[in-house]
Structure formats: structure tokens, C-alpha cells
Amino acid sequence: MGNRWQLRDYVFAAFMTIGMVIAVFIVGPFAPPGFQLLAWAPLAGIFLTLGMARLQRRGSVALMILPLALLLGLISPIITLYLAATVLVTELVMFFLGNYRRKTNRLVGNIVFFGSANLGGLLLGAFLIKGARAAPFAKLAQPGILLLLTIVAGAAGALGWWLGELAIQQLRKAGKMDVDL
């Protein structure tokens, strides 16, 4: 597993979180509700991938997303809970696949994270809407549509991964990615 987490890891993760928050601001006004996650995923995926590549250890996603979850809790704690659950799912899956050192693992991490985030969000939304007895909205809760939207979210995550890998290449070329210690 390597060394323990160091201060520079926490700080880097925090700045990746900042990047994802900025992505929220960029995307926010333009995307219709319900599709916000799909629009946010490619941008956020860049930072998630960068963080994975720099931090490398299992738990990197948790380090970046849990603070984000807490921050978004200032809009609604329900978001915190569901993001935390998504983190759990992602890290659980990645636990068996290995750490984030390999490119393909980073890709899987992104797909799993954004896919399950979207799924979780939709299910949560469906649950809340069902509770409010607005049954027609519950049409969305059909397995077919859920699956489709989850795949689309995964694809959006994959796009973010791809852009993130481009950024990693550039950082490596400039010598800013791995500090030679």
C-alpha cells in the first residue's frame, strides 16, 4: 500500500475538490435540473483522475469526494449522504481492483463513481417523488431508463477520465506531476 498519507496528499486532494467545485459553478447555470450530474461529470472527472494519478492509493476518491459531500451538504445534507454512499461503493469496487496507479483502474474508478452517483441520484429522486405521491414522475424509475441514464453517466465519467489523462500527460511533460523524492 505504501506510506501513510502525508500533508501534501491532503492538500492536493483539497485542491482537486476545489477544481470540482469550480466545475459546479461552470456547469450549474447551463444544465437543466436532472442533467446537472451528466454535464458536471466530464469536468469533475478531470480533477478526479488527476487526484487519482497523484495520490495513487486506495481511498483517494474518498479523500477528494468526502469533503465535497460535506460542502454540498450546505445545500442539502441528503446530497452528503448519497455522495458518501457513492464513495463507499466506488472504493469498495476499487479495493478489489487495486490502486489508482494504472490508467485502466482510473478509468474504471471514474465510470463506477459517476455511474453510481447518477444511479443513486435517480433512485433517491424517485424515492422522494414517490413519497410525495407524484406517481407520474415515477415513470422515470423504470429499470430501462435508469440503466440508460447510468450508462450515459458512466460515459460522461469516461470522458472526464480521458481529458484528465491528457492533463496528466501535460503535467508530466512539464515535470510537475511526480515529485522526485
Place this chain on the structure above:
Amino acid sequence: MASNPPLIEVIDLSFRHPGNSHLTIEGVNLTLYPGEIVLIAGATGSGKSTLLNCLAGIAPSHTGGELQGTIVYQGTDISSWSVRQRSQYFCIILQNVETQIFTDRVWEEFVFGLENWNVPADRIPLLTDSALREFGLEQKRNWLIRQLSAGQKQRLLLACLLAIDQPVLLLDEPLAYLDAKSTEQLLQLLRTRADRGQSVLLVEHRLDLVKEICDRAYSFRDGKLREWGEAEMGRGEDGERRKMASLSSLSAYASQNQVITSPSSQQSPILLQTHQLSWGEYPPFPDFQLTTGETILLKGDNGCGKTTLLKLLSGLLKPTTGKLEILGRDVSKRSVVQIAKDVGFVLQNPNHQLFADSVQAEILQPGVPQAVADSLLEQLNLCDRSDRHPQSLSQGQKRRLALGAVLARQPKICLLDEIMVGQDPNSLSLMLNVLRTFTLQGGGLILTSHVPLPPEALNVKLLELNATV
């Protein structure tokens, strides 16, 4: 002073940055005694910041690279200590003060620092109060930190760091962004502290400002440190000497080229003309004209609006009143992108202006002829780096590259913000040569600098901006 044992001893220190084949600093020997202010001078890139980083513990643990030699503090070898461990005894002020501030309000910043050191909770309010009083920040206790100026932030940081009364102060180019008043306050503060027995190690290349208060000085050249004698300090050395000379000649020069109020030579076509421009709280800027081949230097203290004026000229800000004419057309309401066809702007921080993945590609933008690009690369001495990633260059090289990229688009007018900040003499002379060629080919230049320029490089006309209240 020499009777006391030295606080810090640097013995045969050498450091090599990762990926470099040569040593950045070599065989450095240095002593620091209590109660003195020691200056480390030298051009940008000569190794003085590296030495400070080694002393502070930043190199090699945060930068990578190889360190050889010993650093001794009060008799103990601290070469393996972390930055945090050293921070208990060294008050370290870095170049970008923003990266050392972490809270919203003035008093919270004190509390943050003291809590980090696990200072007993009942002592914290007392220490905070006395530090606020000593540094004159009592009135600003509840202020938001983002309301403070650069000088005030630095002062706040010093106050916070010194709350645990470290014996040694290490400062990395603290005067770079300060105006005259803040500079004086800082230097006075350092002198007071030194008189109380603390030691100050100051890395600075603004020799003219600091030579008054320093007890001793060292100078860096090509990675090697030499102690300066009294006479040398007064005179300065090489490039420093030239700067000293340039100061006196600049004032003589200035008296010849007064503020431009009358229209200049009627023969040259007018590139740019302003009428009663004003913006925000700044008083209206003096009207002026820029003709082909002319260079105007906007001179004034920090806060008097030099950068604002440049932003108005480039279209980044729209004037509250007045009119701006470029090449005979009124552009007061045009967009930045439209104005950018004729006006190039080299920003103060080149990191905002680098977009390509190689030096070559940065200059060879769409629409730029290969010949122009090659010539600029040559003149700016970047040919041997043409494949490197722009972000891997040094600050001086980045500035040259940003300038190259702007000039490659062949604007008629070029604006440069704070051309002198963080420049080593080589980089600066390369840039000035390129700019001179630009003016000889008919371009117009408008520069700002709060540091005196060597006047023999460019034929500048001065435009004084008055300080606001």
C-alpha cells in the same frame, strides 16, 4: 556580535535541482549571529532563493533534488528537520504570502497559528492581543483578510508567525510587491527585531532599498556565495552597480522628459490617444498620445492605477468617462478580442498566458509566419528549449516566452505590466532588445514599473501617475 556563538551555520552546502546536471548552489558557507540583519543578494536565478529554501527545509523535501552539506542551528544539525520543525525556530516568509494565510479574519489568523503549535488555550487571547497591538493591527482586528493590501497581509503574516517569538527570521524577496510606505514599515520592523536580539536573513535583489539596514551582506553569483565587504555593499556589484548608477541618471533623465502634456512630434502617426479617461475611484488619468516607435513608461507607486490604466487601454476595463482612440478609431466600447487585433498585452504573471504544449507551439500560433516565430525564438534565446513544455521553464524564461507569443501576433502596440519584477539581468536585457527592435519597426510600447528601469536600454518618456488617497 561575533563574540556570541552563531545561531545558524551553513557548512559546505550544495544543492542540485532534480533533472539538472549542474549544481544550483555550490559549497556555500554562511554564519548568522543573533541581533544582525544579513542580506543575500544576487540576480534572480542565481541561487539565493534556493539557499533560503534549503535553510527553511523546503528543499529537498518539497522540491526534490539532492542536498549535500550541513545546516547547524544552535549547535544542532537540523539538516533532516521538516519545515514544520524548523518553523518553531525560524519565522519563514515566502514570496507568495497568500499561500501562508488560511482564515477569513485578522484575529482568526493569529488563533489558527497558535492553535497549530498547541499553545495552551488560555494563553492564546493574550498573545493575540499583544501581537495585534505591537503591529498596529488592533483597529483591524475584525477585518476580513481579503480587504487588506499586499503590504498589510505581509505584516499580518509576520505578526502571526512572530507570535511564538522565533529567534530567526527568513524572508524571501519581501519587497517585491510593496509600495514605498510598506517597504519602510517592514524595514523598520526588521531593524527593531534585530535590535532585540533576533536574527534576520533577507533574500532580496532590491539592493538600493535594503543596504541601509543590513549589517552584513553576501552575494550569489553562479551558485557560489561570497561575503561582501563594506565598500562593495555601498557600491553594489556588476549589474547591481549599473542599477545604482541608473537610479541617479534616471532622475536626471526624468527631468528632461517631463510628463507628456503637449502633442509630440507631428510627423509620426499617432497609434493611441486618450481623452479624460477615468475609472472607478481613481482620479482621471492624464491625457497622452503614443506615436510609432515611441515608448512610454508609466511610473508611480503601487495603488496609483498603473495596471488599471493598462487594462483600460487593452479593453479589459471599460472607462467610466473619457475616450480611447487606437489607430484613429474610437475603441472605448469595443470588446477585448477586437482591440487585441492591434494591441498586445504582456501580463504580470506569465503563467496566465501560456497555452501550448511546447515553446515552439506557443509562439507559432495560427496565422503567425514561421520566419517571424523563428526570429523571435532566436532573439529571446529560447531556441534550445523549443521542444520543452512552457510550464517547465523558469520564471524569467516564461516571461520571455509570453512576450514572444504576444509579439508574434505582430500587434501595433504592446503593453507590458511590471516588466521589472522577478527579472534576472540576462532575461531583462534580452526582452529589452526585442522590445527595442519592435519600436524600431514602428511599434509603440507602454510599460509599467515601480522599479527603476535601466534607461539606456529604451528611449522612454515618463508618464507620472499620482497616488490616490
Place this chain on the structure above:
Amino acid sequence: MSISKLSKPKHRFLSQINPLLKIVLCLLIISVALLLHNIWAIAVLVLPLLILLLISVRINLKILVYVAFTLVAFMAISTWLRDFHTSLFSTLRLIAMLLPAPLLAGTTSPSDLVRAFQAIRLPNFIVLSLILTWRFLPLIQQEAQRIIEANWLRGVNLTRQPTQLFSGLFLPLIFRIVAYADEVTVGLETRGYDPTAPRSNSQPLRWYLKDTIFAVSAAFLLVVVAYLEWVA
């Protein structure tokens, strides 16, 4: 040159209530809102929240309009799909779920929130992340703004040339962020920060009379809501 800008909420009392109490109440209200089915119960829950919001927080007009518009649209669609009564209930429940957290955020200073999180022993790395995000988000936004301006200066309008977004905005911004991250790590160490070292607490959360009054009032409110829901 700079004028003191103390943040001035309209009425300060909510800002001075114990932040941990506010967090607990916030979570409680949201949980309760999920359980309710009676429209009067929901209304009694929402009304005090709205009142508190109006008197404690300055609301940005643009956000107000956006939110109002969204709510009205939601109600309209709901009414069309079901009936007015259900849609009113849904809207009220939505408000009850979305209001407490922003109200908390608007009436609690970041340092109070940090202290509350430290008090409940949240892991250090999360608290650090919050501190850093709060402090450096505006600076990174400024960097993004400068990069966008630098693009204008070279003749590139990013909104009209979205293909340039990655190399023109994101890559330079990423380089700035990575540079900041490395510098801030050093900066934190110079300030003596260590996530694993013990740190003192000079501003421990205290409980005052107003906290008791607030807690009791909130409890009373919840009792009324419960009564309306399950007894009446």
C-alpha cells in the same frame, strides 16, 4: 483605502446560536420532513423556517428569482399531473428539505462551522479540506478569470470557440491549481500545521441561555408538528 467590511446580517441572533445545535436541528428537520404526510404539519414546519430566513439572511435577488421560478414551475407541473393539494404538499416538503441547510450556511461563519466539525471529531483531513476550499476557492476563481482574460487578449473568445476550452482554460488552470497545491503545502508547514499533531482549542463551543431557549422552542415546534401529523 480599505474600509472595514464586517458582514452585516439583518438580525444577528441566529448567527450566535451554537453551531452544533444548528447542525443537529437542521438534520432533524430534514429527517422529519421526509416522514410527514399531513399538510398542516408540513406548513407548521416550513413557516418558521421561512420567517427565520427572511429576517436573518440577505438574499441575492437573482437567486431568489431563480428559486421562485423553479418552485412555481414545479408546482405547476405537479398540479397538472395530480391536483393542487398534492402539489402544494410536495412543494412545501421540497422547501422543508432544501431550506434548513442554506439557512445554516447563511447564518454561520466558516470558522464556527469548522469548530463544530472539530467538536464532533470529524477526521482532520476533512476539516483541512474545508478550510482550504473556503480559503482558496475565491483565489482559484480569480486565476480562472485572469486566464479567461488572457484568452481575450490573444483574440480567443472561449464562449464562441468551445473547442479551445480545454487548452485555453482548463490546462492553464490545472497548472495553476497544482502550483498552488504545492505552495500551500509548504505554507501550512510554515504555520506549524500538522494533521497528526495535537492542537489546542481556544474557542471551544459554549452553551448559552439563548441556546437553551432556541432548543426548547425548536422542540416545542417539533412536538406541535408531531401532534398534527400523528394525533390529529
